[in-house]
Every structure is written in C-alpha cells, then in structure tokens.
Amino acid sequence: MIETARNGNGKDVTETPYDGPMISIVGLHKKFGDFDALKGIDLDVNPSEVVVVVGPSGSGKSTMLRCINGLEQATRGQVFIEGIDITHRATDINEMRQKVGMVFQSFNLFPHLTAIGNVTLAPIKVKGMDQEEADAHGREILEKVGLGDKADAFPAHLSGGQQQRVAIARALAMDPDVMLFDEVTSALDPELVKEVLDTMKGLAREGMTMVVVTHEMGFAKEVGDRLIFMDEGLVVEDGEPAEVFNNPQHPRTQEFFSKILSHL
Amino acid sequence: MGILGLTALPVAGGILAIVFARLAKDRIIHSDQEGDGLATAGQTLGVISLVLIGLAAVVFFMQDNLKEFYEDFFNWETMRFWFPKLAKAFLTTLKLAVVSEFFILIFGLILALMRISRLRTFRFAAAVYIDVIRGLPLILQIFIIYFGLSYLGLNFSRFTAGVVSLTVCYAAYEAEIFRAGIESIHKGQMEAARSLGMTYLQSMRYIVLPQAVRRVIPPLSNEFVMLTKDTALVAFIGMSEVFQVGKEAMGRDANVTPLMGVAFFFLLVTIPAMRVVQYLEKRMGRGD
Numbered sequence: 001m002i003e004t005a006r007n008g009n010g011k012d013v014t015e016t017p018y019d020g021p022m023i024s025i026v027g028l029h030k031k032f033g034d035f036d037a038l039k040g041i042d043l044d045v046n047p048s049e050v051v052v053v054v055g056p057s058g059s060g061k062s063t064m065l066r067c068i069n070g071l072e073q074a075t076r077g078q079v080f081i082e083g084i085d086i087t088h089r090a091t092d093i094n095e096m097r098q099k100v101g102m103v104f105q106s107f108n109l110f111p112h113l114t115a116i117g118n119v120t121l122a123p124i125k126v127k128g129m130d131q132e133e134a135d136a137h138g139r140e141i142l143e144k145v146g147l148g149d150k151a152d153a154f155p156a157h158l159s160g161g162q163q164q165r166v167a168i169a170r171a172l173a174m175d176p177d178v179m180l181f182d183e184v185t186s187a188l189d190p191e192l193v194k195e196v197l198d199t200m201k202g203l204a205r206e207g208m209t210m211v212v213v214t215h216e217m218g219f220a221k222e223v224g225d226r227l228i229f230m231d232e233g234l235v236v237e238d239g240e241p242a243e244v245f246n247n248p249q250h251p252r253t254q255e256f257f258s259k260i261l262s263h264l
Numbered sequence: 265m266g267i268l269g270l271t272a273l274p275v276a277g278g279i280l281a282i283v284f285a286r287l288a289k290d291r292i293i294h295s296d297q298e299g300d301g302l303a304t305a306g307q308t309l310g311v312i313s314l315v316l317i318g319l320a321a322v323v324f325f326m327q328d329n330l331k332e333f334y335e336d337f338f339n340w341e342t343m344r345f346w347f348p349k350l351a352k353a354f355l356t357t358l359k360l361a362v363v364s365e366f367f368i369l370i371f372g373l374i375l376a377l378m379r380i381s382r383l384r385t386f387r388f389a390a391a392v393y394i395d396v397i398r399g400l401p402l403i404l405q406i407f408i409i410y411f412g413l414s415y416l417g418l419n420f421s422r423f424t425a426g427v428v429s430l431t432v433c434y435a436a437y438e439a440e441i442f443r444a445g446i447e448s449i450h451k452g453q454m455e456a457a458r459s460l461g462m463t464y465l466q467s468m469r470y471i472v473l474p475q476a477v478r479r480v481i482p483p484l485s486n487e488f489v490m491l492t493k494d495t496a497l498v499a500f501i502g503m504s505e506v507f508q509v510g511k512e513a514m515g516r517d518a519n520v521t522p523l524m525g526v527a528f529f530f531l532l533v534t535i536p537a538m539r540v541v542q543y544l545e546k547r548m549g550r551g552d
Contacts, residue, residue, distance in 0.1 A: 071455055098461040108456035112474050121470060122460035167456075174460055 018083045022047045022178055022209045023068060028077035030063050030233075037063040039233035040077070045178075048207040052220040052241065055230035056256060061213040064230070065180050068211065069100040082177065098126060101171030105183040107163045109155040115142060115166045116151040119173045127174070134173075141169045145199050161192030165199050172203075179203065181212040217260065221245065229253045274320070278313030281306050335519075342521040346513045350522065353509035354529040360423065360505060361492045364430040368491070369484075371431055372438030377468070379443050390439070397436035403497050405433050410501040426498040426505075434491055438484060445480035446472055482545040489537045493530065506530075 021044040030038040066072040070093045119138035123129040145165040185193045227241040285307035378390035409429040457467035499508035513522035
C-alpha cells in the first residue's frame with residue numbers, strides 16, 4: 001500500500017478512489033537538536049476513526065500531531081495523508097493542510113479579526129471562495145458550534161470556551177477530512193471544558209476522522225475508538241480505550257494510569 | 265530693589281497657583297467632578313510664574329548683556345523679513361520628510377522581511393546592510409550618497425538626492441522596528457494561519473503584519489519626528505530646506521533671529537507629533 005501511495009502523488013489517486021487509511025505514519029523520527037522527540041512512530045488512522053493520544057508530557061504527543069500537518073518536519077520517516085506523502089519535497093504542503101484541520105491548546109485565534117472573520121479568511125484567501133459564500137458557510141459552521149450569535153464579536157470579547165469553539169469552526173470552514181486536536185481543553189477553566197468537548201463529540205458522531213491529544217480520560221472512554229499511549233517518543237500501547245484503561249499491558253502505561261486515576 | 269519687589273509678586277502668585285491647583289485636582293479626583301483641565305491650567309500658570317522669577321533674576325544680573333542678546337536673537341525687523349521665506353522653506357522640509365517616510369516604510373518593511381527570511385542570502389544581505397547603515401553618521405551617508413550618485417552618472421535633483429539618502433539611512437532603523445514588531449507576534453499566529461493552508465506570504469500579509477504594524481505605530485511615529493529633524497542635515501548638500509535658508513539669512517544679516525524662526529517651525533510640528541506618539545503609547549499600554 002505504501003509503495004503505490006508513494007508513487008501515486010496526485011493523479012493516480014484521483015483516478016481510483018483512495019480507500020486506504022486516512023493517515024499513515026511510517027517510521028517517523030523527529031529530533032530537536034540532540035533530543036529525540038519521536039523515535040519511530042508507526043500508526044494508521046482509518047476514516048471516521050477517533051484516535052485519542054495520551055501520555056506524560058514530553059512523550060512526543062504534540063510533536064507527532066504537528067508532524068501530521070507539517071508544522072514540524074520529520075527528521076526521518078513518512079506521513080501519508082490519504083495516500084500522499086506530505087514529507088516528500090514535491091508535495092504541496094499548503095494544499096495538503098487544507099485537508100487537515102488543527103486546533104491548538106492556546107486557541108491562536110486572530111485577534112484583529114471577528115469570529116466570522118477568523119472563520120472566513122482561509123476559505124476566501126486559500127480556496128478563492130467569494131465573500132458572500134464564505135460568509136454564509138462560516139455562519140452556518142458558527143451556528144453548528146453554538147456561536148451563531150457571536151459571529152461579529154472579536155476574540156477578546158469571548159470566553160475561553162467560546163474562543164476554542166471559534167477555533168474549531170475556523171478549522172472546519174476549510175472542510176477538512178481530518179481534524180487534529182492538540183490538548184484543546186488544557187488552557188480552559190474547568191467549567192468551560194464541557195462545551196468544547198461536546199462540540200468535539202458532535203464532530204465524532206458525524207463521522208469526522210479525529211486525532212485527539214488530551215488529558216480528558218472521560219472523553220477518551222466515551223468518544224475514542226482507539227486509545228494510544230505514548231512515552232519517550234514511542235507508541236507504547238494501542239487498543240480499544242476500555243481495554244487499555246482496564247487492562248494496560250505495559251508497565252509504563254500501568255504506572256501512568258495509576259497516577260492519574262488516583263487523582264480522580 | 266525694584267526688581268526684588270516685582271519678584272515677590274510672581275513668587276506668591278506662583279506658589280498659590282500650585283497649591284490651589286493641587287487642591288482642586290484632589291477634590292476632582294475624590295468627587296468625580298469635571299474641571300481637571302482648569303486645575304491643570306492653574307498648575308501651569310504657577311510654573312510659568314516661577315519661570316518669570318527666573319527671568320527677573322536674569323534681567324537683574326545681566327542687564328548689560330541682555331539688550332545685545334535680545335537684539336541678536338529676537339530682532340523683529342529681521343524676523344518680519346525672513347518669516348515668509350522660512351515658512352516656504354519649511355514646506356520643503358515637510359515635503360522632504362513625508363516623501364522620504366513613504367519610501368522608508370516600504371523599503372524598511374522589505375528589509376525587515378528579508379532579515380527574518382528563511383533564505384540565508386536574504387538574511388545575510390539585510391543584516392549587513394542594516395549594520396553598516398546604523399554604524400555610520402547620517403551626515404557622512406548623505407555626502408557619500410550625494411557624490412556617489414553623481415559619479416554613477418545619476419544627476420538627481422537635490423531634493424531627490426535628499427530623499428534617497430534619508431531613505432537609505434532611516435529604512436535600516438525602521439526595518440529593525442518592523443522586525444521587532446513582527447517577532448513580538450506569538451508564533452502560534454503564524455502556525456494557525458499555515459495550518460489552514462495559507463502560504464507564508466499570505467500568513468504574513470493577513471495575520472502577522474496587521475497585528476505587528478499596529479504595535480509599532482508609536483515607535484514609527486517617533487522615528488518620523490527624528491526624521492523631520494534630521495532633514496536639516498540635507499542642507500549640507502545645498503538643499504534649500506528651512507535650516508539652509510535660515511543659515512543663509514543669518515549670514516546675510518549677521519543676526520541669529522532667522523535661526524530662532526527655524527526653531528519655531530520645527531517645534532510647531534515636532535511637539536504636537538510627540539504628544540500624539542505619547543497618546544498612542546498610552547492607548548496601546550491600556551491593552552487594545
């Protein structure tokens with residue numbers, strides 16, 4: 001599969017509908033100077049699958065996520081999105097990123113634009129959508145995340161939970177095939193976490209392919225199709241969430257869960 | 265003795281004015297009433313009174329020299345004759361500053377973008393340019409550029425030569441301001457823009473620059489004030505802006521008054537400009 005995908009850079013793929021994994025990570029290494037952040041990740045994510053990634057801080061979860069849309073460049077190994085190798089020089093990364101939405105821990109909303117401005121900018125500038133169409137589309141999405149009435153508000157006038165939902169809407173406005181969530185509730189006040197998680201649950205129900213780095217174990221259990229535990233740059237455990245929770249195989253997974261579960 | 269008697273009045277008046285102003289201000293602050301401006305005016309008057317005392321002292325001690333000084337610096341005959349000519353020359357000064365600033369902003373922004381580019385050649389070229397220019401006195405650059413241009417066979421008018429030298433110099437300074445502004449924008453902004461599929465230049469143009477430019481308006485305005493003052497250096501390549509005209513007038517009439525006129529025109533622009541800068545800084549500081 002990997003061989004055909006590597007050759008099928010664009011044209012071959014469009015002729016026969018692609019039916020492999022949505023994301024395929026092969027032997028992914030990432031070094032920051034002397035530090036090995038990722039030491040060989042292999043992972044496939046199938047369409048409509050919700051993969052939850054957990055692990056101690058510094059285990060490489062965010063780095064892996066950022067490699068999936070090319071915000072970090074792999075030191076070695078490949079990342080395929082719908083069969084196209086995004087680490088290949090000839091691949092247009094800007095085009096690939098349109099398929100991969102990303103939501104950040106710190107929201108990163110554009111503070112000089114209103115909510116609707118945040119949501120419509122990329123469709124207009126990248127997809128060439130006209131203003132009216134983008135506006136209608138954008139308002140629809142804001143409505144979907146429960147912020148139809150906040151379209152004209154600036155980010156500074158929104159709560160953290162609202163800002164994060166605008167950020168989700170902004171990513172959705174590009175009609176991505178995959179959504180990446182990088183600890184999106186970690187910077188939120190506890191009472192605002194639920195509204196963001198509910199929005200994500202809604203997306204999962206609609207069949208969106210999602211990779212979710214999070215510390216929310218409840219979300220992992222309820223929404224995740226798969227749970228991945230990472231430690232020191234490697235995938236240590238990969239299985240059904242309930243299975244991994246109740247019966248972790250690896251000692252480091254056991255230790256991690258015993259630590260956080262004793263908190264709950 | 266007469267002087268002392270005259271002095272006692274402003275001393276009493278001045279001190280009283282300051283005391284009253286303070287009281288008024290406190291009262292306004294505590295009871296939220298209007299009238300802050302009046303209180304400030306009282307305070308200012310008090311300060312002026314004290315300055316008058318200083319002047320009285322000067323008059324007392326320098327009675328002989330004073331008349332001469334006055335004749336030389338504030339000769340109304342001379343002023344009346346030169347004032348319109350200075351006013352006209354000052355318009356040239358302003359035109360020089362504004363036209364230069366236009367090119368400085370464009371060139372400065374390009375330099376800043378080169379300075380932070382991922383391409384080493386760009387980064388290196390911009391860094392060398394900025395270092396060399398910032399390491400040289402402006403007056404030296406003006407001479408080198410003026411004579412250099414004529415050797416290149418470019419017969420620029422003095423005005424154009426002035427614009428070119430001011431642009432070459434100030435662009436280096438403003439590039440550093442732009443760069444600081446761009447680098448002060450959290451890198452998450454660029455990442456969010458890129459993650460949506462925007463190119464580097466699109467992200468710069470629609471996300472980073474609008475925020476960065478807003479942030480550097482106060483320091484850029486400050487640069488503009490300095491630029492306006494530094495236009496006087498262009499006089500040395502014979503451009504008849506306000507300083508050059510004032511200097512010639514001084515030579516012709518053997519009198520310093522025209523230079524006081526020049527000073528008047530500069531302050532007319534620079535003081536309000538500095539107030540505006542301060543206002544902008546204050547507003548930004550409030551966290552807009």
